[in-house]
Amino acid sequence: MTWCPEAADPAASGPVRKTLEMQDIKRPQRRWFVRPSSAYDQRSAMLFLAPMMLVLSVVAVFPVLYSFWISLHDLKLTRPHRVPFVWFDNYVKLFTDPLFWESVGRTASFTVMSVLAIMVIATLMSLLLNENFRGRRVLSAILLIPWAIPYVANGLMWKWIYDSGYGALNGLLMQMGLIDKYVVMLGDTAKTMPLITNAFVWKEVPLATILLLVTLKSIRADLYSAAKVDGANVLQRFVHITLPQLVPGFALVMIYESMMAIRHFDLFFILTEGGPADASHVVAWQVYVETFRKLAFGTGSALAYIMAVATFVLAYFVIRSTSRKL
Amino acid sequence: MTSFLPGRRTLLFFGSLLFALYVLAPIAWLVSSSFQSEAEITSVPPHWVPEQPTLENFAAIFQFSEEVVTYENRKQGDTATGGFIPSTAVNLLPSMKNSFIVALAVVVLNLLVSVPAAYALAKIRFIGRTSSIYFMLSTRVIPDIALVVPFFLFVQKLGLMDNLWALIITYLAITVPFSIFILTGYFESLPDELDKAARVDGCSRLQTLVLVYLPLALPSLVAVVLFTFLTSWNEFLLALMFTQTPASQTMPIVVASFTSDFNISFSFINAAGVMAIVPPVIIAIMFERYIVSGLTAGAVKG
Numbered sequence: 001m002t003w004c005p006e007a008a009d010p011a012a013s014g015p016v017r018k019t020l021e022m023q024d025i026k027r028p029q030r031r032w033f034v035r036p037s038s039a040y041d042q043r044s045a046m047l048f049l050a051p052m053m054l055v056l057s058v059v060a061v062f063p064v065l066y067s068f069w070i071s072l073h074d075l076k077l078t079r080p081h082r083v084p085f086v087w088f089d090n091y092v093k094l095f096t097d098p099l100f101w102e103s104v105g106r107t108a109s110f111t112v113m114s115v116l117a118i119m120v121i122a123t124l125m126s127l128l129l130n131e132n133f134r135g136r137r138v139l140s141a142i143l144l145i146p147w148a149i150p151y152v153a154n155g156l157m158w159k160w161i162y163d164s165g166y167g168a169l170n171g172l173l174m175q176m177g178l179i180d181k182y183v184v185m186l187g188d189t190a191k192t193m194p195l196i197t198n199a200f201v202w203k204e205v206p207l208a209t210i211l212l213l214v215t216l217k218s219i220r221a222d223l224y225s226a227a228k229v230d231g232a233n234v235l236q237r238f239v240h241i242t243l244p245q246l247v248p249g250f251a252l253v254m255i256y257e258s259m260m261a262i263r264h265f266d267l268f269f270i271l272t273e274g275g276p277a278d279a280s281h282v283v284a285w286q287v288y289v290e291t292f293r294k295l296a297f298g299t300g301s302a303l304a305y306i307m308a309v310a311t312f313v314l315a316y317f318v319i320r321s322t323s324r325k326l
Numbered sequence: 327m328t329s330f331l332p333g334r335r336t337l338l339f340f341g342s343l344l345f346a347l348y349v350l351a352p353i354a355w356l357v358s359s360s361f362q363s364e365a366e367i368t369s370v371p372p373h374w375v376p377e378q379p380t381l382e383n384f385a386a387i388f389q390f391s392e393e394v395v396t397y398e399n400r401k402q403g404d405t406a407t408g409g410f411i412p413s414t415a416v417n418l419l420p421s422m423k424n425s426f427i428v429a430l431a432v433v434v435l436n437l438l439v440s441v442p443a444a445y446a447l448a449k450i451r452f453i454g455r456t457s458s459i460y461f462m463l464s465t466r467v468i469p470d471i472a473l474v475v476p477f478f479l480f481v482q483k484l485g486l487m488d489n490l491w492a493l494i495i496t497y498l499a500i501t502v503p504f505s506i507f508i509l510t511g512y513f514e515s516l517p518d519e520l521d522k523a524a525r526v527d528g529c530s531r532l533q534t535l536v537l538v539y540l541p542l543a544l545p546s547l548v549a550v551v552l553f554t555f556l557t558s559w560n561e562f563l564l565a566l567m568f569t570q571t572p573a574s575q576t577m578p579i580v581v582a583s584f585t586s587d588f589n590i591s592f593s594f595i596n597a598a599g600v601m602a603i604v605p606p607v608i609i610a611i612m613f614e615r616y617i618v619s620g621l622t623a624g625a626v627k628g
Contacts, residue, residue, distance in 0.1 A: 037451050044531040045452035048442035052462070052502055055439060059499030060465035063476035070475055121348075128341045139342050141614045142349055148610035149353075149603040150560035152578040156585065156599045157356045160592060168355050171372040182370065202352065210618060263469035266562045270582060287471045297475050304472035315467040 064308075071301035078295050090302035099278075100286070100303075107282040110193060110200075111261040117201045118257050119250065122208035127242075129209065130216045147206035155270030158199040162186050162271075186272055189279040196280055199267055204260065208253045215249030216242070251317075259311050283307055353603075359596040360384070367593045383597030387418055417572040418598055421580040422605075428490055428576060429558040432497045436554045437547070440502055444509030445535045449521050459510075466503045470563050478567050492568045493576070497558045505550045512546035513539060548616040556606055577602055 074086045094100050129140055146154070161168045162185040170182040186192055219242065227237050265284040272280045274289065283303065291300030359367055361379040447455060477496065486492040516539060524534040540547075562578040569575040581602050584595050610617075 041450050041531075042452045045446040045450040045455075048446035048450075048531070048535075049458060051439040052443040052506065053458075055495070055499055055502060056462065056465050059495055060468070060473075063473045063480065064468055066476040066480070067472055070479075124341075125345055128338065128345065131338060133335070133338050133342075135342065137615075139346060140618070141611045142346055144610045144614055144617070145353060145603075145607050146349060148556055148606040150562070150578050150581075150606065152560075152562050152582050153599045153602045156581065156595055157352055159585065160359065160596060160599075161352060161355060163592075166368045166370065166372065166592065168372055171370070175371055202348075206349075213618065263471060265471060269562075270585065284469070284471055287474070291475055297479075301472075301475050304469070304475065308468045308472045311469055312464075312467045315464070 067301050068305060070297055071305050073298050075297040075301075076295060077297060086298070090298050091306070094299070094302055094306065100283075102278070103281050103283050103286050106193070106280070107262060107284070110197060110282060111258050113194070114197045114200050114204070114261045115254055115257045117197065118204050118208050119253060121201065121205050122212050122253065123246075123250075125205065125209040126212035126216055129213055143206050143209060145206075146203050149203075151203065151266035152270060154199060154203045155267050158195075158202075158267075159186070159271050162195055187276045189276050192272055192275050192279040196267055196271055199271065200261065200264060204257060208257060211253050211256070212246065212249045215246055215252075219245045255314055255317050259314055262311055262314075263307065356596055356599055356603075359593065360600045362593055364591060364593045367596075383593045384601075386594055387597060387601060417575065417580045418577070418601065420572065421575050421577045422601070424490060424574060425559055425577040426605075428493050428497065429555045431490075431494045432501060432558040433551050433554045435494070435498050436501050436505055437550070439498065440505040440509055440550065441540070441547075442532075442535065443502075444506045444513055445531075445539060447506065448510045448513035449518065449539075450531070462503045462506060465499070470500075474563070474567055477564070481568060487568065488570050488574045490574055493565060493574075496564050496568070497561060500561070500564075501554045501557050505554060508546055508550055508553070509543065512543050516542055545616050545619045548613055549619075552609065552613050552617060555609065559606055 071090055072085060072087060073083050074089065075083050125143065129136060129143070149157075164170070164182060164184045164187060167182075167185060169185060170179075173179045174182065184191075186195060223241050224237055227241060232240070263284055264282075265288065268274065268280055268282060268285045269288070274281045274285050284307070287300055287303045287307065290296050290303060355374075358374065358376055360383055361381070362373065362376040363378065363380045363382060366373055366376060366378060446452070447459060481487055481492045520538050520542075521534055524538045529537065560578065561576075562582070565576045565579050566582075569579055572580070581598050584598055
């Protein structure tokens, strides 16, 4: 560098920290304390980030803290003037309530069933969409339709299909000869959760497919060519090249969809409102009941916080796996 | 990935057919039902293709009927012959207008907030960069249900109940982290040298962003607009809380109210469902290519 006359003269060499900036492209920053390039950079970054920080602090941070504060009180809107501070009484009451644990079990089984179904279907679809064939664009445009429609419309659509009196599912089964007359669908406690799971999976599959497709597209094409030269057949290429590289995609989809399934509310509201004899009474529904029907805000907040903690633990892994890209 | 499996084309064909059927069959049934009159829709077994297609359900949505069906006169007609509309039917079109206003406002504000933030996170090295990212992602960890109670009390105290602005600000907070996530990924895939070249040419950071990076980031901007619009349009729980009167209700709330009405008119509900899905589906199909490309930026190698 000292052989270059430009470098010897600081005024002609451009930005001051040229050497450091040339290096930082190759070296990923992992330290908590990142030295800024300049005070101007620090100021402008702060300025650019200010609106986001403002919005999120007011609308996301404050409610979280306030909600925790409420959960420590016994706040019932039916008697709003007396709000005793009860420490963690709300939480204790919830943890000792067997109905709570039943709803946790239902939420867990709903999550597991839907995530499994989503993974299987989305994997097959993304493998299909990764191939190049005529009409692929049409297929991927069609695929987006379930993702685009509102949850409410999805609920209404499936409610109509599952209708016990006139529904299409009943009609289809009868025309296929599987049943003799129309059966009760959503009102049957054995069938409720699988049917709701189906409606949820149908809506979530497109996004999972796209996430997996993104992962598939990042697999280097020359790996396949090299494997073919080495004599690997289709199945071997799939098992040894595609699957291992899909694992981060699987992890992301699994965790994201679990988060969505745990907190899902809309379908339970539209389809069954807690279900025949509590068959679909999941934790999210319980929060709604406590907050808006029983008007017990303290309990509702406590329940919501328990859900939040559970989702936070899951989300921690999402952040870990995706922050490598950031 | 190329493979020369014999019958590959047939496999792909049947696979595509299967998946297209899986996706389209429920929608096709919804559309078909919306063109059937009440009498036809309640037939057993169902008519897959309407034998007497009618537009009366859609007419009921578009006409502002003076004959509001109330609890008193609900028994005047026979449910099987139809001609009934739910009492809140007249609210459907105004609610779609509300949804549209909210979605548009959220999209504009979202872009104003996320684009500078994403640029700063992607291109500028500053103190607090990593913590900003974690902070931003962790705000979306809390399920929406947990926000219900504090938001409700907060909005009530501020007197913003029934105001569209409560919805707009809330949706902004929901969509901003994801937008920043997408945009940051895309900005990082754009070369740093452009930034340095612009700075050497004397651009300020803002000018670099607007003049150099924004035009290049068009695919991901479209993806962000799409995600934000659809999220605002489809959101249900928070709208349920913040809107009490039909004046400010958004489309999902009104559509959901049809099912809990004392008049269950299936053909009308299906027609309303079709109306509800048409705007998002059109937008999604129009911008389909940007969704994948907006997400895959920087991930394509080889």
